[in-house]
Amino acid sequence: MSLFDTHIAVDWSGGNDRGTKPKADAIWVCVAGEEPVYLRNRQVAEDWLAARLAAEVGNRVCVGFDFPFGYPSGFAKHLTGVEDALGGLWEWLEARVQDAPNANNRFDLAGAINAGLDGVGPFWGNGRPNHDVDHLPRKGLARTNAQFAEKRAVEHLAKGSFSCWQLSGAGSVGSQVIMGLPVLARLRRKFGAKVWPFEALDSGVAFVEIWPSLLAKSFPGDAIKDAGQVRAVANAMAVMDANGTLGQALAAGEGSGAEGWILGVGAEQILEDAMRPQELPRPPKMRDDCFALPAGVDWTPVDEALARLEAAVSRVVGVEQVAHMQAVGRVVAEPVVARRSNPPAPNSAVDGYGFAHDATGEGDQVLPLLAGRAAAGAAYEDAVPRGAALRILTGAVLPEGVDTVVLEEDCSVTDTHVAFRGPVRPRANTRKAGEDVVAGGQVFDSGHVLRAQDAALLAALGVDSVPVFERLRVGVLSTGDELVEPAQDAPPDRTYDANRPMLLQMATAWGFEAVDLGHVGDDRAALKALLDEGAARCDVILTSGGASAGDEDHVSALLREQGNLQAWRIALKPGRPLALALWQGVPVFGLPGNPVAAFVCALVFARPACLKLAGAAFAEPQAFMVPAAFEKRKKPGRREYLRARMGPDGVEVFASEGSGRISGLSWSDGLVELPDGAAEIGRGDPVRYLPYGSFGL
Structure with missing residues (x-):
């Protein structure tokens, strides 16, 4: 049984805002089975992670961050008085780190820590080219402090890893630690997350330390390296979990104390195996005799031929996961269920004023108007007292105490009161939570071919990864x-x-x-x-x-x-x-x-x-009975398909039935299907018309 339902990898950054254009050396995050997401700064990243973890309530989630969770032995006790990474070091940094999209105090804080130690160091690497920071040397060789080890025990085993004392320059991770641990402290507190290897992973959210470069040779050659790395690591964690080896990799970090451990160190072969492309099982080949006709069958009617063909063929493609943005035209491989309801909460269908219905009656209604408003994406946090009203906009979640909304066009409003004519229908102009789709409800069955409108429904229901059959x-x-x-x-x-x-x-x-x-x-x-x-x-x-x-x-x-x-x-x-x-x-x-x-x-x-x-249904085209705008006498024996198009008086057919007249295909917008038997078609007679759109063209 898998330890987790969802696996997420995060490539962190200690630098400032990187702008809206996706680029390297920024923050990238990827959920296994989905496409990587670019996050321009730590504030956006923290909000994204909080929203994703909130959406995963009920699932067990493993999130890997690519920076050390602790420092070499003794450092946490020096700073906080206790050798404890979580309650000591993480919270100590959270209380002192100042962070904004384009400015932070990481270099000043590192200099202040150095000032409280003997000699020079251990932090080094001032990333401000024209501004010296007291007690923070630019070069590592300038340090004289030897109170703490240069690397953690795990980094001596992870060939090529860098020291967490280095704050700037190629390969540095020190800034990521200082700027990342306060974020983890807040997320840990908000979601009750447990942190490996310091705690037993017995809650809904687990944080683990990763280092993508541990297996750099195994990564795909993405245009943006960081994006490819988080995709590969997230998928590798999911693969290990599915095949039962993730627990073995986690066990390798036991006993590391307050320093922490990197997932995969001591279990490199397990991680290497998980990084290899996974060969999904494919359906068996079709039988050699699948197209054979029974003895004595010569001429085959169309309907019989289609029935035999449907019985002969079967799915030949495997299954893969794709993001909902790439799912249009793909065939659903497994039933898809809603991750959350649509709408997720009761909300207003109009711009107007909300109140409790049972506080109103017939005739003129005058209610005191509260300050503030509820808007889509900006919920009103307080409860609305019975007998009061609140300005509410379309799509806004109904605050506590509101179950009915009256249209603003039906109201007279002052700064302090709103008036309207009663009675108002209970729950007027509101939408119930899940009135469209309820969380956990099945949305699409296997075999459904996804369309553009289906992408909208998937997005609305929080389904960002869909199991589909591989393209035929x-x-x-x-x-x-x-x-x-x-x-x-x-x-x-x-x-x-x-x-x-x-x-x-x-x-x-x-x-x-x-x-x-x-x-x-x-x-x-x-x-x-x-x-x-x-x-x-x-x-x-x-x-x-x-x-x-x-x-x-x-x-x-x-x-x-x-x-x-x-x-x-x-x-x-x-x-x-x-x-x-x-x-x-x-x-x-x-x-x-x-x-x-x-x-x-x-x-x-x-x-x-x-x-x-391809895994879909053996499709029969949709046909329409329409009046004929032509005349035709047909002999029995064969079903006929005439190139046709709709005209003002009915369906017209191309002047020639010759198979070499390609222009008739461009002239037409569908086919007229004439039956197997004899037929005499007169103008106005109903005929079976199959538009090319019903054939997917």
Whole structure:
């Protein structure tokens, strides 16, 4: 069982405000599974941490800070009279450190501490270039004080670590200690946090000391190093906790006294293992015979083909966590629940005046008006006495004593009183806590494809990390000697490759990762090499052309020889041939070569299959019955899809049904689907219309 539910890593800074643009040598924080957050100064960071810890009430949270929690043995007792880091050293510093975004007294305080000791030091490193500080040498070699060790015991084991006496210069951590411990003292007191290794971690919040550079070689190469480090350390703590080794790493720090310990020292291999990229289990490969049709099946109706396809395919992607800001288009992997209610507290729906309803009645109401107001983000802290009123703005949390709000337009107001006509409906113009969603309630189920509006709901509910399936990697390959790239000059017997850019863009629009596998001519060996590459890079492959049984149909021939080809003859127009196979366990959809047929088959068959491979539902497009603005006589035997668009008198169809007329795809905004049997369509008759939007385009 995990020790903690949430793991947070913080890269601290002892310097002044770093501005709004994210940069190195500032404060960075990361929650495991989320993206790093830039915090411009310690005041912003303390507020952020307090808000996050408050939001985590009910969860067990481990927060790692990258500065020493104590000094070498004897220093705490010298300052405070007791060898106690928490009740002594931390509170001593909290009482004396002065800190503002652009100024602090860390150098003066270190000089004052030095002044009370024999000789020069132990603090050194004046970071003010044009201002000397009494008793604080600029160079470490100028020190003569030898009362305390240069490093803590743990730092002798952590190769490359710096002394906490150094306040400025490359690698220094001394300023972080002086400016960081007062913040930890306040957060510890506010949230009842327990501090490792000084206390048993038996409360909801635990503080631990980390040093990201302990395993610097294991970090990813982020543009901002500090951001990459906090992400890596937070995730490593979560991995250790999940696999049961975090407790072993914590045990290595026992017995360190008031000096403190760095998480991972004495347990380097555990931390190293946790830093390695974690291979999540992946679903099994599909069966080799998954596309096989029963004996005797020849022509397959569209509905039967879709049913067989849905039964044949299954999810092939793994699971990962993404921030809600990057979740649009992704498929939810596990049920998502609200971290808090929306709204989180009763609040006002209007600008007006709030009061207790039971203090009012019918007729003219005149209530004394309290000084102050309640506003969104600026709560009124006191209770409102019964029979009094308070100015309240839209979104403001209802103070104690307020359950009803009257619109300001319905009021007459003086400096001391507010008047309005009663009766007022109880709880008028207010919102209940959780009237939208209650904390702990399920928001999305597995398989839901997240949209922009879902990102808003996730943010409102405090869900900043979502378990989603990895993006399906869809490879697209064009085949045939007749194809050339559009940038080339081509003789009349050559055709520009229209299918590949179309299919790549369709895959992207569907939220998948489109992988361009290029074009291959009628060369069996080259085709095999590209299919091998595609199987290594992709989860599914779409090919176009070469899927029939002609002399140059190398796709079907090669797949039949080495890929367990199943040639489905679908009773539809345009389309008909659909080659399905597995190549090294990766499903391959062999689409027709004609662009219109490839487009229709991709919409009708490839899209729902790819959605299921990606962890979503096998989707049926939404259709609408609309009047026909055309006439058509259809023979029985095949389902037909006509390029269509809505006009003033109903749905119109493209003048030609030829599969090579690509302009009809651009002209149209959807398809008209005609049934399998015979049909005679007259103007005004209802027909089934499928807009491209219902196919995700």
